[in-house]
Amino acid sequence: MSIKRVGVIGGGQLAWMMAGAAQKLGVDLIIQTPHQDDPAVAIANQVIFASIDDANATAKLAEQCDVITFENEFIDLDALKKLEATGVCFRPSLSALSPLLDKYQQRSYLQNIGIPVPLFALLDNPSSLNFAFPVVVKARRHGYDGQGTFIINTSTELTALFQPLKDVPLMVEEYIPFEGELAIMAARNASGEVITYPVVETYQQDQVCRWVIAPANIAETVTIQAKQIAEHLLTQLDFVGIFGIEFFLTSEGKLLVNEIAPRTHNSGHYTLDACDVSQFEMQLRAVTEHPLGSSELNCLGAVMVNLLGYENSHHDYAEKRAKIAEIPHAYLHWYGKTESRLGRKLGHVTVLIKDTHTDPKAIAKTIESIWYCQE
Structure with missing residues (x-):
């Protein structure tokens, strides 16, 4: 049709x-x-x-x-x-979304179909905790960008957390001392074709993504794991659309799924400039029954840096944006939000990597030094 x-x-x-x-x-x-x-x-x-x-x-x-x-x-x-x-x-169908919206149900579903996840449990009150500290406590619904996620180190902290959240359904999971954090975007259409983008490295601070490097500097075996997990999950769900999966990489080289976003995702923003078909076009292609096309990079790599609010103000930050835009091969995307507040995503910048001598982490630090050097 x-x-x-x-x-x-x-x-x-x-x-x-x-x-x-x-x-x-x-x-x-x-x-x-x-x-x-x-x-x-x-x-x-x-x-x-x-x-x-x-x-x-x-x-x-x-x-x-x-x-x-x-x-x-x-x-x-x-x-x-x-x-x-x-x-x-x-698209995706509601039956495909159903096991994913509640984080506890999501974890249970992943475990049931053989996808590795951290140890987890429901958390009804502080006395029901059966995990060694530190632990990660999560609101089961509506958490994003670090909201609704808490790293808890002691029973005192856990008891204090429960006071304001006594009416919020919670889950708890083991804290993973990971070697790195990775992510992958994957798409599937109604005929069952699955396309995966490169696995990327993400850097989080206070559970908010600060920057992304594509592709991740990881072993081929890890890349294969990530793609297999993505393809298995999309197929099991009969999912039509695009999907973001965040992983912990353990010291043993194994992947554990951390979070799932059944939509376009921050870790895929680099695709706007670094791929012939962006994640946003891929979503529309999947749901409108166009051929999915290529998910390959059109450059050696890319670094994407989120421009996060660091103050409460109404400001367009034109001077800082102009400085960032002067970086070679930089593409700045400003979301046009009128209000800045702490941690709010106001825009992002992607810098394409054109030669093998470029250090993507150095680029990320340069952008952050411009952005967070407060006026």
């Missing part, structure tokens, strides 16, 4: 970065998002202003488009299933 109108639940920067791909593929984007100043409002062909978990608004969205996809997963799954039962086409 010819799919020309794609509904997107969510109007942040991930939807905003679909614009170029939508134009290239001749696709109209109809966005469901709550705020007039959300980034994707500027590029959408049509906008339904409503909360992303408003199923009545999604019903109106469905009337305007051929297929609905997702910019984020903070949805009312049960309400959307009623729409799906009437014939509304979601």
Whole structure:
């Protein structure tokens, strides 16, 4: 069938970065998002202003488009299933999303299909903990960019954490003293074709991604592990769309899945400039039944650095952006957000690596020295 109108639940920067791909593929984007100043409002062909978990608004969205996809997963799954039962086409399907939205259920599903994960358990109260410290406590829903994730070192810290979170469903998992953190983007279409992007190295600070290096400097056996896990998971879920998987790399060279994002993901932003088909185009290709195309790098490598808010202000940081843009082979993407606050993703910059002597970590540090050198 010819799919020309794609509904997107969510109007942040991930939807905003679909614009170029939508134009290239001749696709109209109809966005469901709550705020007039959300980034994707500027590029959408049509906008339904409503909360992303408003199923009545999604019903109106469905009337305007051929297929609905997702910019984020903070949805009312049960309400959307009623729409799906009437014939509304979601890609990925709600059955594919169902085991992933709750982190405990996600861990259980991965374990059941043979994918390696850290040891984990439900956490109903401090006295139920059966793990040695340190541990990682996570909110089971709605955590992202470090929100809802806590590294706990003592029973006192754990008890203190429970006071403000007593009504929040929690899980606990073992703390992994990892050698590194890796990620992979993978896509699958309705005919079952799976495409994987290069495995990348990520650097996190306070559970927020600061920068990404593509490709990761890892053994071929690790690359094979990551791709096999991605292909197995997408196939088991009968997933249609794109998927981000974050891993811990252990000292034994084994991978454990840390987090899953059933959508485009921060670790794949480098693909906008470093690949012929970006993750955003790949998502649209998958859900509109275009051939997936190539996920290969068009350069030796790339480094992507997030430009995170470090203060509460209304500022466009034009001078800092201009300095960063002067770096050779740099591509700066500014999301147009009007408010800066601590840790908020305001934009990112990707620098393409053109020769083997370039140190990607040095580039990342140069960008961060410009950005975080406060005025």
